[in-house]
Amino acid sequence: MKxxxxxxxxxxxxxxALSRITITDLRVSYRSxxxxxxxxxxxxAGQLTGIVGPNGAGKSTLIKAMxxxxxxxxxxxxxxxxxVSGQRRRIAYLxxxxxxxxxxxxxxxxxxxxxxxxxxxxxxxxxxxxRELAHAALARVGxxxxxxxxxxxxxxxxxxxxxxxxxxxQEADILALDEPFAGVDQKTEGILFDILRQLxxxxxxxxxxxHDLGTAIRRFDHLLLLNQRLIAQGSPHQVLQPHYVQQAYGxxxxxxxx
Amino acid sequence: MGEGILSLIWEPLQxxxxxxxxxxxxxxxxxxxxxxxxxxxxxxxxxxDAISHSLxxxxxxxxxxxxxxxxxxxxxxxxxxxxxxxxxxxxxxKEDAAMGVVFSAFFALGITLITLLQKAQKIDLNHFxxxxxxxxxxxxxWITIAIAGLVLLVVALLYKELLFVSFDPxxxxxxxxxxxxxxxxxxxxxxxxxxxxxxxxxxxLVLAMLITPGATAYLLVPRxxxxxxxxxxxxxxxxxxxxxxxxxxxxxxxxxxxLVVSLGFFLALLFSPSQGLLTRPHPPGSPQP
Numbered sequence: 001m002k003x004x005x006x007x008x009x010x011x012x013x014x015x016x017a018l019s020r021i022t023i024t025d026l027r028v029s030y031r032s033x034x035x036x037x038x039x040x041x042x043x044x045a046g047q048l049t050g051i052v053g054p055n056g057a058g059k060s061t062l063i064k065a066m067x068x069x070x071x072x073x074x075x076x077x078x079x080x081x082x083x084v085s086g087q088r089r090r091i092a093y094l095x096x097x098x099x100x101x102x103x104x105x106x107x108x109x110x111x112x113x114x115x116x117x118x119x120x121x122x123x124x125x126x127x128x129x130x131r132e133l134a135h136a137a138l139a140r141v142g143x144x145x146x147x148x149x150x151x152x153x154x155x156x157x158x159x160x161x162x163x164x165x166x167x168x169x170q171e172a173d174i175l176a177l178d179e180p181f182a183g184v185d186q187k188t189e190g191i192l193f194d195i196l197r198q199l200x201x202x203x204x205x206x207x208x209x210x211h212d213l214g215t216a217i218r219r220f221d222h223l224l225l226l227n228q229r230l231i232a233q234g235s236p237h238q239v240l241q242p243h244y245v246q247q248a249y250g251x252x253x254x255x256x257x258x
Numbered sequence: 259m260g261e262g263i264l265s266l267i268w269e270p271l272q273x274x275x276x277x278x279x280x281x282x283x284x285x286x287x288x289x290x291x292x293x294x295x296x297x298x299x300x301x302x303x304x305x306x307d308a309i310s311h312s313l314x315x316x317x318x319x320x321x322x323x324x325x326x327x328x329x330x331x332x333x334x335x336x337x338x339x340x341x342x343x344x345x346x347x348x349x350x351x352k353e354d355a356a357m358g359v360v361f362s363a364f365f366a367l368g369i370t371l372i373t374l375l376q377k378a379q380k381i382d383l384n385h386f387x388x389x390x391x392x393x394x395x396x397x398x399x400w401i402t403i404a405i406a407g408l409v410l411l412v413v414a415l416l417y418k419e420l421l422f423v424s425f426d427p428x429x430x431x432x433x434x435x436x437x438x439x440x441x442x443x444x445x446x447x448x449x450x451x452x453x454x455x456x457x458x459x460x461x462x463l464v465l466a467m468l469i470t471p472g473a474t475a476y477l478l479v480p481r482x483x484x485x486x487x488x489x490x491x492x493x494x495x496x497x498x499x500x501x502x503x504x505x506x507x508x509x510x511x512x513x514x515x516x517l518v519v520s521l522g523f524f525l526a527l528l529f530s531p532s533q534g535l536l537t538r539p540h541p542p543g544s545p546q547p
Contacts, residue, residue: 067432088434095428104299104425105482114422118433123415150480
């Protein structure tokens with residue numbers, strides 16, 4: 001099923017509608033360095049998609065290109081058949097924790113409300129509806145008690161959950177997470193996975209850059225194995241074949257496959 | 259008892275130059291603290307320094323051709339910002355190198371032009387370098403207050419967007435916030451702030467008014483709007499006390515104001531409940547893993 005009505009409003013999309021990202025023959029370069037080439041894939045709604053590959057494979061580049069954050073050299077990226085640019089409010093990007101200045105003077109509440117900035121619009125205050133959504137989002141990630149806490153006083157897992165709450169408050173149905181499990185403990189990883197799974201079950205498209213091929217990799221529905229080109233895609237079982245992994249990671253530094 | 263101090267405060271205010279100076283001190287104290295808070299959280303403190311030095315040639319050229327010097331200084335500030343941005347984005351040079359090259363070149367040009375001017379005209383380079391808040395004209399007062407009002411209004415209207423962009427630019431861009439446009443607006447506001455402040459504190463020391471009150475507040479309160487509020491209070495107190503210091507001790511207003519706000523910073527550094535050197539002898543740890 002595919003929605004092709006050109007004028008459909010994003011907010012009117014029922015959560016069950018199949019939102020799908022289609023990437024055709026994507027190529028991205030930084031100056032003269034080729035970062036990604038010949039990427040063609042489709043990402044279904046309702047799935048947890050993992051993007052894996054070695055350092056420098058172009059994982060972050062792929063997400064940033066998909067979200068229209070960096071220019072692409074060739075190819076096409078569409079969201080439900082339409083260009084991404086007009087549909088930004090559907091997209092939530094959760095940055096790597098290391099990209100954020102955690103000494104920034106803001107509380108958990110400030111950050112979660114950022115998810116409502118775009119919907120609120122210019123020159124307006126946050127509505128009571130926005131505040132309720134932000135409260136609900138915080139409660140859903142289990143941080144309702146920490147709303148007034150400065151973000152610098154959070155643990156790594158709590159920081160990641162704040163960003164997830166921000167995405168929930170945004171009511172985004174495309175979530176892109178850059179290494180959300182880096183440096184968080186197993187328990188937090190489980191909590192995050194459970195929330196992401198619920199979101200996928202409700203029809204969201206969830207893309208996760210993942211840094212290792214440990215046990216957690218089996219929890220994804222779909223994997224993209226990347227090293228400048230798309231080495232393999234499909235279920236974890238299909239993708240984690242030794243010859244694909246070797247092709248992606250080269251003969252050295254081969255990660256352990258659980 | 260206390261009458262002596264009161265008269266020390268009231269007596270100078272019978273002079274209209276002192277009344278004008280007081281208005282400018284209050285406006286600059288608030289304005290610099292608010293805009294400086296943005297520079298502080300984006301690690302752009304030195305960009306403020308670069309832009310302020312770059313105001314000088316615009317100011318001198320405006321004086322030469324008979325245009326309002328605020329206009330000339332603002333144009334020079336915007337040109338230097340664009341130049342720094344172009345060098346950083348079009349070449350492999352980093353921002354600090356771009357700033358260093360541009361601001362020293364502009365500053366040298368400014369000093370040269372003003373020195374040439376000084377021979378023919380009655381104009382004092384020191385006033386531009388170190389500020390002369392006691393010499394502001396009625397027109398200066400209105401321009402400063404108008405700029406302060408405009409900048410603070412824009413900040414109030416764009417507060418939630420600017421918070422998002424300065425905290426997480428990539429996340430904001432992904433959500434559809436026009437990050438580049440907002441950053442450019444912020445730089446224009448910074449240039450306006452520096453232009454409005456140059457008569458009071460001078461281009462060499464205006465950095466202190468931008469950064470120090472916000473940095474002091476940063477040690478005391480946890481949210482950006484609180485940093486701006488407390489910073490404004492400290493900025494106003496500092497610039498008013500500096501103004502009186504300048505009046506009674508006959509020293510340039512810029513250094514007097516900067517010394518007072520710096521004293522406030524060192525008090526906070528020693529006694530801040532959360533980060534003070536004396537109240538918290540061990541540095542606060544980075545977030546637990």
